[in-house]
Amino acid sequence: MSKNMMKKQNFARRVVQPIILVTGIMLLSMLVYDLSGTIKSRILHDATSTISALFLFLSIWLGGLIANTIAFFRGATFKERIGICLVAPLIWSFMVMSQLYGIYSMGEFFFFLLHPLILGCPVAGLLCLSISELWCRKIHNYKYPRTALKVFQFGNVSLLILSFSLTFLFLWEAGHFYVYNIYMRIHAQLFI
Amino acid sequence: MHNSSSDSSQRQITRRNALKLLGAGAISGITGFNPLAQLTAGEKRPNIIFILTDDHRYDALSFMNHPFLKTPNLDRIASEGVVFENAFVTTSLCSPSRASFLTGQYAHTHGVVNNFKKWSGDNISFMELLKSSGYDTAFIGKWHMSGESLPEVRGIDHFITFTRNGGQGVYFDCPLYIDGVRTERPGKYINEDLTDFALDYIDEERDNPFCLFLSHKAVHLAFKPPKHLDNLYDGVDLKLPPESNPFIPFTDNHAFLGALMPLGTMYRNYCETVVSVDEQVGRVLAALDNLGIADDTIIIYAGDNGFFWGEHGLFDKRYAYEESIRIPFLMRYPRLAGARGRRSQMVLNIDLAPTLLDLAGVEIPDNMQGQSLVSAMQSPTAASRESWLYEYFPEFPTHVPGMTAVRTNRYKYTEYQNRIRPPELYDLEEDPKEMSNLLQQDSTKNRQLKLKLKQELERLKAKTGYRFTTGI
Numbered sequence: 001m002s003k004n005m006m007k008k009q010n011f012a013r014r015v016v017q018p019i020i021l022v023t024g025i026m027l028l029s030m031l032v033y034d035l036s037g038t039i040k041s042r043i044l045h046d047a048t049s050t051i052s053a054l055f056l057f058l059s060i061w062l063g064g065l066i067a068n069t070i071a072f073f074r075g076a077t078f079k080e081r082i083g084i085c086l087v088a089p090l091i092w093s094f095m096v097m098s099q100l101y102g103i104y105s106m107g108e109f110f111f112f113l114l115h116p117l118i119l120g121c122p123v124a125g126l127l128c129l130s131i132s133e134l135w136c137r138k139i140h141n142y143k144y145p146r147t148a149l150k151v152f153q154f155g156n157v158s159l160l161i162l163s164f165s166l167t168f169l170f171l172w173e174a175g176h177f178y179v180y181n182i183y184m185r186i187h188a189q190l191f192i
Numbered sequence: 193m194h195n196s197s198s199d200s201s202q203r204q205i206t207r208r209n210a211l212k213l214l215g216a217g218a219i220s221g222i223t224g225f226n227p228l229a230q231l232t233a234g235e236k237r238p239n240i241i242f243i244l245t246d247d248h249r250y251d252a253l254s255f256m257n258h259p260f261l262k263t264p265n266l267d268r269i270a271s272e273g274v275v276f277e278n279a280f281v282t283t284s285l286c287s288p289s290r291a292s293f294l295t296g297q298y299a300h301t302h303g304v305v306n307n308f309k310k311w312s313g314d315n316i317s318f319m320e321l322l323k324s325s326g327y328d329t330a331f332i333g334k335w336h337m338s339g340e341s342l343p344e345v346r347g348i349d350h351f352i353t354f355t356r357n358g359g360q361g362v363y364f365d366c367p368l369y370i371d372g373v374r375t376e377r378p379g380k381y382i383n384e385d386l387t388d389f390a391l392d393y394i395d396e397e398r399d400n401p402f403c404l405f406l407s408h409k410a411v412h413l414a415f416k417p418p419k420h421l422d423n424l425y426d427g428v429d430l431k432l433p434p435e436s437n438p439f440i441p442f443t444d445n446h447a448f449l450g451a452l453m454p455l456g457t458m459y460r461n462y463c464e465t466v467v468s469v470d471e472q473v474g475r476v477l478a479a480l481d482n483l484g485i486a487d488d489t490i491i492i493y494a495g496d497n498g499f500f501w502g503e504h505g506l507f508d509k510r511y512a513y514e515e516s517i518r519i520p521f522l523m524r525y526p527r528l529a530g531a532r533g534r535r536s537q538m539v540l541n542i543d544l545a546p547t548l549l550d551l552a553g554v555e556i557p558d559n560m561q562g563q564s565l566v567s568a569m570q571s572p573t574a575a576s577r578e579s580w581l582y583e584y585f586p587e588f589p590t591h592v593p594g595m596t597a598v599r600t601n602r603y604k605y606t607e608y609q610n611r612i613r614p615p616e617l618y619d620l621e622e623d624p625k626e627m628s629n630l631l632q633q634d635s636t637k638n639r640q641l642k643l644k645l646k647q648e649l650e651r652l653k654a655k656t657g658y659r660f661t662t663g664i
Contacts, residue, residue, distance in 0.1 A: 037435050037505050049437035057442065099591035102610045104662065108588055115589055181358065187588060188308060188339070 005147050006140065008075030015080050018070040022063035022088045029056035060121065063088045064128025072136040078155070085129040089121040108191055116179045120170030127167050130160035237552050238527065239489040240322070240403040241394075241476065242544070244293060245469055246286060246334065246412035247509065248495035250279065250518040252466050259431045261463050265474035266522065269493055273524030274569045275534045280599070281541045283583055284497040284509045284516045286412070287337045289541055293494070294318060296545030296560030299583060300658050304337050306587035307358075311337035313344045316557065318545035320347025322403045325554045330393045333386045333407030334361060342369055352389050354382075354409075361409040363416035381418045382409050383465075387472040391479050403548075406476070410465050417464035424464045430456055436502020459501050487526045490551055492544065495519040503625070510590070512582045512597040512606045513626050523569060525551070530570040537568045537576035538601065561656055581652035582606075586662050594660060598649040605645035609660070617642055 032052035039045040064085035141148040255267045283299045291304035294317040330350040336359040354361040438454035480486040500506040509516040542562030550564035567574040582597040594609035606616045617630040
């Protein structure tokens with residue numbers, strides 16, 4: 001690797017691998033968490049469920065921190081990194097949404113796409129990206145001073161402010177107040 | 193909001209009064225109890241206090257051998273009255289269950305099929321019927337069947353409620369609507385505040401008997417005890433079920449719904465909030481004692497549904513498992529001969545309304561689907577239902593499908609909407625925790641059992657006029 005410039009690695013290494021890492025942890029954690037309920041030993045059950053739930057939570061909500069850092073130093077573009085950070089949250093959101101299939105009308109099923117938790121998950125992914133972008137740029141500048149990047153770059157800072165605001169709006173109080181109440185009022189107007 | 197009877201209902205009331213004496217004969221024939229025979233001329237009818245709590249499950253009481261909870265005041269009602277140990281709700285969800293208590297009807301009949309479907313002005317509550325027969329009436333607390341607006345209710349003299357948080361209310365500083373007037377309540381804790389109003393009402397001078405419905409917000413999420421009880425159970429071994437884990441409230445089948453707090457912390461807060469309710473029940477009992485009317489007053493304590501604390505890997509309620517559908521149901525009325533002790537008969541929330549009307553000597557309308565419990569109160573061997581219908585209707589945006597179930601004294605068979613989950617059959621005698629679905633063990637006996645229970649389920653659906661609805 002050049003001392004002056006970060007090397008752009010191939011698509012599999014810079015895009016696919018970070019996605020597989022975070023998504024793989026998420027799916028594996030789900031599997032282990034589900035199986036933990038069948039473990040008879042109380043100690044083993046508690047340990048397995050706690051560890052898998054922690055990894056599940058981290059991969060869904062904070063996976064973007066890791067994925068973006070890896071992708072950044074493998075030369076992924078900003079657009080590619082946005083996509084990378086959205087994969088795990090979108091898969092999770094899809095899985096949650098699929099649990100509603102067959103219970104509600106198709107209109108409600110698609111209205112669920114606007115649920116604060118469903119929207120909150122990808123925006124939390126973008127928040128992770130924009131936060132990790134700051135330290136990635138700092139580290140980059142330390143390692144490659146000749147091609148130093150602006151740490152507080154306009155696009156990223158804008159994304160940071162926007163994603164922080166939306167994350168707060170959608171997920172404050174576990175997504176059960178403010179926007180949620182408005183969302184449910186709209187649901188009542190449309191469907192009840 | 194309308195708290196007085198409309199013209200049309202006045203006409204009905206007159207008609208009802210005219211029919212009352214005729215109806216009494218029919219009631220005595222059905223229940224073996226003749227209320228009017230006991231209410232001789234000039235004798236005052238009993239006062240009624242119905243205390244309803246939220247999400248209080250059947251075993252979160254010290255007299256039900258809870259490992260650490262202490263509820264001395266509820267224990268007193270239990271020891272001086274009747275404990276229905278097999279009490280259930282026909283729908284395990286706040287609003288449908290509350291409407292069932294009020295109307296004596298299934299959710300598919302009264303129409304409040306989930307927490308967003310509003311109370312219909314066509315519904316007739318037991319309070320309206322008591323009012324029309326000469327009772328003074330008050331409703332104090334959680335109504336939760338009209339969202340953030342005030343409901344149209346008849347037959348209630350004093351109506352104190354809250355609309356905050358979609359009608360769920362909040363534990364501290366919850367604004368109240370006192371007979372339609374919004375009033376801020378800074379520095380007030382909801383259990384104490386509502387009880388203060390209840391005590392004022394009980395203390396009022398009056399000529400008529402009264403019916404008070406004290407409807408608590410507690411012990412619903414977010415399980416906030418008052419300051420003096422916070423940390424009461426810190427360090428206590430909670431003895432949560434083996435299949436539970438601390439993350440269930442977060443995950444809820446990966447949905448990350450619910451409160452962001454570990455299960456144990458929430459359960460501790462829940463138990464502390466139950467203690468707060470018990471304290472407030474104690475204040476009501478003390479007031480009745482002081483006024484010398486405790487024995488002239490029917491006191492009923494019930495929960496609107498149960499709650500999962502990790503059983504079956506679940507949090508919340510809704511499903512037809514025992515933890516969700518069983519409720520505390522206590523009745524104290526020393527004037528009723530034999531009304532003391534534990535009862536094993538299966539009783540339902542829809543039985544409350546006909547029971548109270550029966551005890552008050554008021555005709556039970558034909559459209560009430562519950563049964564009077566007077567004979568069961570008087571005798572542990574009184575005949576009772578052999579099976580009953582459980583129903584749940586989907587509530588957007590939860591991922592719990594609609595379901596129907598039949599529960600008998602020994603078995604429970606559950607079917608889910610669109611077969612989203614496979615049917616379940618449990619032998620409650622052999623498997624009270626419902627861990628082993630008999631339909632996963634293919635045998636002639638199990639197939640025959642399923643067929644028999646399915647037929648019973650269909651019979652109950654037809655009998656009660658069941659129809660599936662999402663409330664849309």
